[in-house]
Amino acid sequence: MNIHRNLGLAGLATATLIAIAPVMAAAQQTESKLYEVIERGHLIFGTGSTNVPWHFVDEKNELAGFDVDMGKILARALFDDETKIEYIRQAPDARIPNLLTNKTDFTCQFMTINTARAQKVEFTLPYYREGVAMILNKKGPYPDRASIDKALADGKKIRVAVLQNADVEDTVHDVIEGVEIDQYEEQGLVFEALDTGRADGGIVDLSNVLWLSKKFPERYAHGGDGEKASSYGCAVKPGDQVWLNFINTALREAMNGRDFDVYAASFEEWFGVRPPAPKIGFPIENR
Amino acid sequence: MIEDFSNTLVTATPFLLGSLWFTITISAMSIVIGTAIGLLLGLASAYGGWVTRFLVRIYVDIVRGIPGLVKIFTVFYLVNALLSEVAGFTLSAMACGVVALSIHASAQVSEMARGAIQALSKGQTEAGKAIGLRFWQVQFYVIYPQAIRQILPTWVTSSTEIVKGTTLLSLISVPEFFITIRELAAREFLYIQFYGFAMIVYFLLNFSIELLGAHLERRYSRY
Amino acid sequence: MNYHFNWKVIVEDWDKLMWGLLLGLEIAFGAIIIGLVIGLVLAFASHARQFWIRAAVKVYVTFLRNQPPLLLLFFAYFVLPRMGIRIDRVESVVLALGLYAGAQLTEVFRASLANIPKGIREAGLAIGLTPVRTNTLVVLPVMFRNAIPALGNSFISLFKDTSLAAGIAVAELTWQARKISTDTFAVLESWIAACVIYVVACMIIAQLLLALERKLKIP
Numbered sequence: 001m002n003i004h005r006n007l008g009l010a011g012l013a014t015a016t017l018i019a020i021a022p023v024m025a026a027a028q029q030t031e032s033k034l035y036e037v038i039e040r041g042h043l044i045f046g047t048g049s050t051n052v053p054w055h056f057v058d059e060k061n062e063l064a065g066f067d068v069d070m071g072k073i074l075a076r077a078l079f080d081d082e083t084k085i086e087y088i089r090q091a092p093d094a095r096i097p098n099l100l101t102n103k104t105d106f107t108c109q110f111m112t113i114n115t116a117r118a119q120k121v122e123f124t125l126p127y128y129r130e131g132v133a134m135i136l137n138k139k140g141p142y143p144d145r146a147s148i149d150k151a152l153a154d155g156k157k158i159r160v161a162v163l164q165n166a167d168v169e170d171t172v173h174d175v176i177e178g179v180e181i182d183q184y185e186e187q188g189l190v191f192e193a194l195d196t197g198r199a200d201g202g203i204v205d206l207s208n209v210l211w212l213s214k215k216f217p218e219r220y221a222h223g224g225d226g227e228k229a230s231s232y233g234c235a236v237k238p239g240d241q242v243w244l245n246f247i248n249t250a251l252r253e254a255m256n257g258r259d260f261d262v263y264a265a266s267f268e269e270w271f272g273v274r275p276p277a278p279k280i281g282f283p284i285e286n287r
Numbered sequence: 288m289i290e291d292f293s294n295t296l297v298t299a300t301p302f303l304l305g306s307l308w309f310t311i312t313i314s315a316m317s318i319v320i321g322t323a324i325g326l327l328l329g330l331a332s333a334y335g336g337w338v339t340r341f342l343v344r345i346y347v348d349i350v351r352g353i354p355g356l357v358k359i360f361t362v363f364y365l366v367n368a369l370l371s372e373v374a375g376f377t378l379s380a381m382a383c384g385v386v387a388l389s390i391h392a393s394a395q396v397s398e399m400a401r402g403a404i405q406a407l408s409k410g411q412t413e414a415g416k417a418i419g420l421r422f423w424q425v426q427f428y429v430i431y432p433q434a435i436r437q438i439l440p441t442w443v444t445s446s447t448e449i450v451k452g453t454t455l456l457s458l459i460s461v462p463e464f465f466i467t468i469r470e471l472a473a474r475e476f477l478y479i480q481f482y483g484f485a486m487i488v489y490f491l492l493n494f495s496i497e498l499l500g501a502h503l504e505r506r507y508s509r510y
Numbered sequence: 511m512n513y514h515f516n517w518k519v520i521v522e523d524w525d526k527l528m529w530g531l532l533l534g535l536e537i538a539f540g541a542i543i544i545g546l547v548i549g550l551v552l553a554f555a556s557h558a559r560q561f562w563i564r565a566a567v568k569v570y571v572t573f574l575r576n577q578p579p580l581l582l583l584f585f586a587y588f589v590l591p592r593m594g595i596r597i598d599r600v601e602s603v604v605l606a607l608g609l610y611a612g613a614q615l616t617e618v619f620r621a622s623l624a625n626i627p628k629g630i631r632e633a634g635l636a637i638g639l640t641p642v643r644t645n646t647l648v649v650l651p652v653m654f655r656n657a658i659p660a661l662g663n664s665f666i667s668l669f670k671d672t673s674l675a676a677g678i679a680v681a682e683l684t685w686q687a688r689k690i691s692t693d694t695f696a697v698l699e700s701w702i703a704a705c706v707i708y709v710v711a712c713m714i715i716a717q718l719l720l721a722l723e724r725k726l727k728i729p
Contacts (some may be wrong), residue, residue: 050460050462090379093377097371097376097377101376164685164689164692165692166692166693183679183685183689184677184678185458185676188457188466188470188473189677189678189679191473192473192478192588195473195478196478196587196589196592197591197596198678219476349705352708352709353708354670354671354672354673355670355673356676357673357687357701357704357708360684360688361704361705364697364701365701365702368697369698450578451577451578451580453578454578454581455578455580455674457580458677465578465580465581469584478588478592479592482581482585482588482589485581486581486585489576489578489581490573493576494572494576
């Protein structure tokens with residue numbers, strides 16, 4: 001009799017637990033950085049401060065740039081207010097560590113999506129597709145691509161400056177072949193070399209070439225593109241599907257939906273060209 | 288040419304002053320930390336047992352055998368790689384700079400301090416004992432004041448080296464004075480003017496430290 | 511720790527590192543020669559009778575030795591071409607470091623000169639040598655020998671400064687190490703290798719200089 005009663009109680013307790021468990025699990029499931037950020041009232045956004053046009057400090061001493069604008073898109077999506085951001089300025093080496101140690105909620109910092117990084121962080125949708133291009137000095141002896149090609153054909157030595165990076169020779173050959181490559185250790189030096197004639201051309205990111213040719217049209221010219229493309233994505237700490245889904249929703253609508261105008265205006269400001277408008281009807285990104 | 292430059296200089300002054308202040312801050316921090324560590328190491332190797340002396344010797348020889356730029360790159364790349372693997376965080380570029388420059392300074396100060404203490408030690412310690420002072424009293428009241436006076440000129444040179452070393456931090460993108468000069472020179476296409484200006488600024492900076500050192504020397508001179 | 515040490519990449523590119531080391535030594539050698547010449551000339555010039563010569567020497571020395579060498583190097587490489595003076599990459603390094611060393615060696619030689627007992631110069635004049643010949647045949651060798659330790663230190667210092675050339679894409683040791691690091695991601699290995707090579711090289715040079723000093727010492 002005692003045994004029966006104890007078994008009965010045990011059975012009741014277990015049944016209760018089994019019943020409550022999904023509810024408890026559901027309560028656990030709604031824990032996400034998304035709610036944490038909303039409750040906090042502002043987004044902690046990590047980005048750099050030294051790379052025009054992605055993230056830099058403007059004359060008003062504020063952070064500006066395409067990456068910064070992505071942060072603002074998310075802030076607007078969260079709070080309808082693009083000023084509700086706390087900026088954490090970080091060097092590229094700190095992008096991933098800062099996410100993993102919760103110093104930042106979200107990072108957009110011209111981060112190339114690659115599988116090695118994808119093992120450490122979770123990437124959002126790509127918000128830009130980058131390529132390599134050559135930048136030329138209009139005030140130098142080779143103001144356009146034709147003159148360089150001619151010089152190469154004539155057997156003259158052409159020198160290009162590039163940032164020392166993995167697979168840099170492949171990157172350069174993507175844009176132009178048969179040139180001598182000078183690998184510098186800091187991006188600014190590449191432009192200094194071009195300006196002072198120490199290099200006949202510079203191989204840099206397409207976004208840099210677009211920005212500089214737009215800002216200084218008398219000084220810089222666009223000298224051809226490479227074909228290899230790489231995607232830039234924003235990143236978050238892995239394991240938070242709710243947060244990632246929300247960010248992707250915000251970005252997707254900015255690139256393809258209701259918030260397109262904001263994205264397009266930003267794109268045009270930094271890259272000098274307006275992206276194609278989303279076609280109505282069938283969502284073409286599903287093709 | 289000069290007019291463009293003066294105009295740009297005026298608008299850029301806040302940036303330049305900010306980055307100059309940053310350079311001074313980094314230099315000051317590195318000099319202070321480096322000197323503190325160096326004095327301790329110098330003391331240790333002047334009075335320590337052979338194990339301590341050996342270890343300090345190895346530290347000094349290794350640190351002095353590595354060029355400043357390589358030290359900076361090593362801290363920035365190698366130490367950060369280790370830190371992110373083992374401890375999950377990395378040092379900012381500025382922190383790396385301060386660490387590398389402090390280490391550089393510490394090795395030099397250590398040698399200076401050791402030399403000075405050893406040169407003074409014997410005679411002065413005996414004299415101190417003779418008039419009844421104990422070991423630590425001899426240290427504080429007799430040896431250190433003289434040792435500091437003796438290393439002052441070399442220490443000043445070492446400090447100007449640290450200030451000059453901050454320019455190397457531009458290669459790891461620390462927003463110090465030199466990189467700001469170069470950014471402005473590139474943006475405004477006024478290379479000669481901005482570089483010339485930078486030379487004058489660095490000259491004034493280092494020369495002031497020299498003058499300060501000479502002044503301190505005179506003030507604390509015995510005669 | 512999950513890091514797997516991959517020394518193979520260092521062994522594979524060992525020759526590039528050694529060529530880089532050699533280039534650094536060559537640059538240091540070129541720079542010390544220039545510095546030596548400047549130092550000797552200016553050390554004597556600082557005893558000139560004309561005030562403006564002495565002042566010019568003082569200005570050169572004080573201004574140049576307070577400059578960051580990297581600034582001088584970038585000036586020689588980026589700015590001189592804009593002023594019409596175009597020198598090759600490696601020559602720019604040698605020039606910049608040579609001028610920098612010249613400022614420091616001037617002081618070294620001046621101190622060495624001051625430490626030479628007056629008697630030596632008087633003896634030279636006494637045996638009928640002209641002042642110029644006295645200086646070159648008698649004073650100079652003595653001054654030189656006294657300055658060798660400082661010269662040696664200067665050379666080692668210059669050798670370490672050649673690492674700055676990596677900033678203008680000169681393929682010396684530091685540049686090679688960084689290239690291996692960025693190409694293979696073997697960050698720890700490359701920088702350990704670079705540090706070790708520099709330390710060992712400096713030690714060897716220091717020992718060689720010590721031996722040289724001992725050989726040239728007057729018994």
